[in-house]
Amino acid sequence: MDSDLARQILERMCLIRHFEQKVVKLFQQGLIRGATHVYLGEEAIAAGACAALQPSDYITSTHRGHGHVIARGLDVKPMLAELLGKATGYCRGKGGSMHIADMKRGILGANGVVGGGIPLSTGAGLKSAYKKTGQVTLCFFGDGAAQQGGFHEALNMAALWKLPVVYICENNCFALTTPNCDECCIDDIADRAAGYGIPGYVIDGNDVFAVYETVKQAVEHARSGQGPVLIECKTYRWYGHYLGDPEVYRDKAEVQEWIAREPIARFVRELDESDLLSSEEAARVDAAAAAELDEAEKFALESPPPAAEELTQGLWAPDKPLPAAVRKSDRTIETTYCRAINQGLREALAADEDVVILGEDVGLHGGPFQVTQGLFAEFGGERVRNTPLSEAAIAGCTVGSALTGLRPVGEIMYIDFTTIALDQIVNQAAKMRYMFGGEAAVPLVIRTMIGAGTRSSGQHSQSLEAWFCHVPGLKVVMPSTPYDAKGLIRSAILDDNPVIFIETKRLYNVKGQVPDEEYFIPLGKADVKRAGKDATVIATGAQVHEALKAAEALSSEGIDVEVIDPRTLYPLDKETIVESLKKTGRAVVASDAIARFGPCAEIAAVIMEEAFDYLDAPVKRVGGVEVPMPYAGELEALTIPNAAVIARAVRGVL
Numbered sequence: 001m002d003s004d005l006a007r008q009i010l011e012r013m014c015l016i017r018h019f020e021q022k023v024v025k026l027f028q029q030g031l032i033r034g035a036t037h038v039y040l041g042e043e044a045i046a047a048g049a050c051a052a053l054q055p056s057d058y059i060t061s062t063h064r065g066h067g068h069v070i071a072r073g074l075d076v077k078p079m080l081a082e083l084l085g086k087a088t089g090y091c092r093g094k095g096g097s098m099h100i101a102d103m104k105r106g107i108l109g110a111n112g113v114v115g116g117g118i119p120l121s122t123g124a125g126l127k128s129a130y131k132k133t134g135q136v137t138l139c140f141f142g143d144g145a146a147q148q149g150g151f152h153e154a155l156n157m158a159a160l161w162k163l164p165v166v167y168i169c170e171n172n173c174f175a176l177t178t179p180n181c182d183e184c185c186i187d188d189i190a191d192r193a194a195g196y197g198i199p200g201y202v203i204d205g206n207d208v209f210a211v212y213e214t215v216k217q218a219v220e221h222a223r224s225g226q227g228p229v230l231i232e233c234k235t236y237r238w239y240g241h242y243l244g245d246p247e248v249y250r251d252k253a254e255v256q257e258w259i260a261r262e263p264i265a266r267f268v269r270e271l272d273e274s275d276l277l278s279s280e281e282a283a284r285v286d287a288a289a290a291a292e293l294d295e296a297e298k299f300a301l302e303s304p305p306p307a308a309e310e311l312t313q314g315l316w317a318p319d320k321p322l323p324a325a326v327r328k329s330d331r332t333i334e335t336t337y338c339r340a341i342n343q344g345l346r347e348a349l350a351a352d353e354d355v356v357i358l359g360e361d362v363g364l365h366g367g368p369f370q371v372t373q374g375l376f377a378e379f380g381g382e383r384v385r386n387t388p389l390s391e392a393a394i395a396g397c398t399v400g401s402a403l404t405g406l407r408p409v410g411e412i413m414y415i416d417f418t419t420i421a422l423d424q425i426v427n428q429a430a431k432m433r434y435m436f437g438g439e440a441a442v443p444l445v446i447r448t449m450i451g452a453g454t455r456s457s458g459q460h461s462q463s464l465e466a467w468f469c470h471v472p473g474l475k476v477v478m479p480s481t482p483y484d485a486k487g488l489i490r491s492a493i494l495d496d497n498p499v500i501f502i503e504t505k506r507l508y509n510v511k512g513q514v515p516d517e518e519y520f521i522p523l524g525k526a527d528v529k530r531a532g533k534d535a536t537v538i539a540t541g542a543q544v545h546e547a548l549k550a551a552e553a554l555s556s557e558g559i560d561v562e563v564i565d566p567r568t569l570y571p572l573d574k575e576t577i578v579e580s581l582k583k584t585g586r587a588v589v590a591s592d593a594i595a596r597f598g599p600c601a602e603i604a605a606v607i608m609e610e611a612f613d614y615l616d617a618p619v620k621r622v623g624g625v626e627v628p629m630p631y632a633g634e635l636e637a638l639t640i641p642n643a644a645v646i647a648r649a650v651r652g653v654l
Contacts, residue, residue: 001212005051006276007285009208012047013264014289016067019076022293023066023083023097027243031301032083035112036097039067041238044263045170046071048211049138052219058106058124058137058404060117062170063098064237065110068140072107074100076296086303091437093306094314101436106135108403109436113427114175115145118167119393120428122154123400123408125163125228130356130382130406136164136222138215144175146189150423153393155228159196160388162227166218169232170205176241177249190232198228205233206263209270314438315473317496322520331516338508340482341371341447344489345409347518349379352407355493358385359394359411359447368413369449369508395421395446399429399498402444407493412448414456415464415502422467429498430473443496445489451542451592452629452640453506461629461636463541463593468500469570469602475523476569478502480544482512484567487521495523502569504541504592526573528580532562535586535650538577538603540566542640543590543622549643554650561650569599577603578611585616586653590646595623617653622646 001009020038027036039046046067050059053072061068070076074090082089083097090100101109108124111117121139128135145151146169158165169189173180186192193200199221203210211233218229236258240247271277277285335343348355357372363386366373376384387394391412398410412418418425425446432440452461468476475497479485485503492499529544530551539547544565551561562580566572581587587607589600600621607619625639 001209001276003276006271009047009051009212010267010271010277010282010285011289012050012071013043013267014286015076015292016043016046016070017264018289018293019066019070019079022080022297024239024243026084026297032097034096035063036083036243037064037241038239038243039064041258041262042170042172042205042235043067044208044211044267045168045205045233045235046140048208049168049215051212052216053136053138056106056133057135058108058121060108060121060124060137060139061100061110062117062140062142062145063110063112063114064142065098065100065140069100069102069107069110072105074102074105074107076293077299080296080300081303084300084303085305086300087306087310088299088303091435092310092314094437095435099435101440103436103439108400109432109440113423115141115148115150116423116428117141118145118148119150119154119396119424120400120403121165121167122158122163122393123397123402124404125158125165126161126397127401127404127406129161129163134223136166136219139165139167141167141169142175143169143171143180143183143189144178146192147175147183150392150396153388153390154396155196155198155230156388157390157393157397158228159198162225164222165228166215166222167228167230168215169230170235171232172235172237174241174249179249188232190230193230198230200230200232202232202234205235206261206266208263208267315434317433317441320496322491322494322522332513333516334511335482335514336508337482337485337510337512338369338371340486340514341489341503342373342375343514344486345372346375346378348490348493349375349383354405355407355409356383356385356401357409357411358387358397360387360389360413362386362411367411369505371503391417391420392424395424396428398444398446399424399442402442403432403440407443409445409447409493412446414460415448415450416459416462418448418464425468425474426471430471434473441496442498445492445499445501447501447503449503449505451504451506452636453542455631455633455636456629457631458628463591463624465502465569466593466598469599473498475499475571476502477523477567478541478569479567480504480507480541480565482510482514484521484527484565486514487519488523488567490518491520491523494520499523502541507542510545521567524568524571524573526564526566526576528562528576529565530561530563532560533583534560535588535653536562536564536577536580536584537588537590537646537650538564538566539590540569540599541592543592543646546641546643547590547646550646550650553643553647559650559654566603572603572606574606574610577607581607581611581614585614587615587619588622588646588649588653589619590622590641592624592640594626595621598623620649620653622649
């Protein structure tokens with residue numbers, strides 16, 4: 001370490017110290033509100049580690065992340081403004097203390113979910129390895145996060161693929177209020193590295209020289225293609241888990257003992273002794289940092305709050321036109337729903353090298369229903385990646401790689417298994433653009449399968465699409481025909497927002513005519529599958545086909561039924577539904593999912609709010625029976641609505 005680098009590190013440490021002291025003061029004055037976690041006492045780790053990075057590298061951070069992002073070079077003025085909830089903050093007042101981000105500097109966001117950034121960092125590493133950019137990701141996390149399942153899944157995946165990620169565990173002795181001895185049975189978390197076949201190091205987190213040299217070597221190791229490294233930095237936080245923490249779990253003498261070993265005074269002393277920087281010069285560095293924070297405080301206090309119109313801005317990526325499909329002929333081919341999705345994926349992979357597919361069994365096997373069959377042979381294992389059975393890592397890797405420039409398509413084999421990956425989908429993918437002030441792009445697709453009819457019983461057969469429709473920031477697509485499936489998967493992959501693409505298992509063998517060339521179907525546009533004048537059935541997924549059967553049966557009774565397939569559950573095409581009801585005045589909504597609180601309920605509510613004046617009868621809902629899916633075929637068949645049930649509902653509204 002030369003004198004210039006030593007001075008830079010000290011400057012960052014002093015900035016962190018004065019920033020956090022300012023935060024404590026403003027919090028005590030009631031000007032900073034909410035959960036606030038300061039980094040006082042841990043400055044050596046962030047400053048020493050980030051000094052080992054190149055400007056193009058990435059970091060992921062934690063709820064205690066002020067130090068990480070300052071060490072990475074963020075301006076303390078908009079940082080403090082963000083903590084005060086001001087419009088001039090890095091995230092326009094939408095992120096606050098736990099969610100500072102700056103994509104231009106490779107800061108992929110501080111994270112309020114313990115361990116939430118670990119799978120993301122693996123995704124960033126995947127992008128760097130796949131694109132051969134030479135970028136390394138530093139992933140900061142605490143000792144508590146090392147007890148999360150996502151920690152294991154992410155490190156295992158990074159080790160398997162030799163991804164350029166350095167995982168830095170800041171072990172400050174407590175996970176919230178829980179001491180290390182009550183968290184796990186080993187003294188050193190870095191010992192777990194051996195289980196992944198990667199290097200692991202334990203260092204004094206208050207020793208700047210040790211942090212810098214160890215991280216520098218780890219970064220070189222990762223950048224050279226040798227894979228990830230796990231570093232555990234032993235340290236201590238001076239304050240409780242959060243400002244206002246009563247700290248009944250810590251011994252005051254222990255706190256004072258660690259404060260006496262504080263890293264800045266130690267670093268200044270070592271710099272002076274080694275003639276790298278005099279104590280007088282160090283004092284000037286500290287004074288400059290204090291002055292900079294006084295200016296930052298003035299800036300933040302004088303900054304305006306966000307305007308009311310800011311509330312709904314930044315959730316969605318700007319709309320962009322779909323490519324015009326160049327039709328060389330009108331030729332169509334008959335294919336199945338399964339093969340139509342396969343064709344759409346193949347076209348997307350061929351059109352854009354940033355498109356990658358990852359998931360369990362998606363490679364040579366082609367997935368449980370052969371949707372990805374043949375893609376591994378055609379595009380190779382770099383682009384069609386088999387993963388461990390690790391849903392949180394699959395989802396997190398999808399999010400992290402999207403955040404850093406890829407257009408990944410992650411497969412969660414069954415929608416039942418998304419329960420294991422919900423944090424990465426709901427707290428990460430869905431929120432990032434908005435939470436980070438509209439600056440993050442997360443263009444990803446999560447493919448998953450729903451529904452009964454395959455005798456897979458209670459944990460492989462649910463229809464949980466409503467969960468994702470309830471999350472701001474997610475688009476939810478659910479095609480019912482081969483034509484729609486191919487056109488919608490192409491559009492979903494091109495969309496700059498996270499899209500949940502839901503496939504109905506018992507439709508995989510349904511056949512239909514599909515253009516032999518590329519085409520795109522806009523998201524958020526319903527399709528009238530059958531025109532009619534007496535009643536409207538709005539059906540989703542497999543129920544579209546049941547509704548069409550019901551309509552044909554009812555036609556023999558002189559009842560003319562219109563069938564609408566929303567195709568995209570969110571955003572929902574309300575206009576097409578309302579226009580139909582202006583004509584028919586009667587509505588039935590049908591879905592495999594249970595009727596209450598699901599797609600049926602939402603569509604019925606939309607009809608009542610926006611088409612009530614056109615109704616001649618109450619809306620009826622047709623949904624699945626409210627039981628876990630049974631195994632016996634006779635019972636399973638009874639849980640699924642069919643054409644007869646829909647026809648009976650239509651007669652009930654006439």
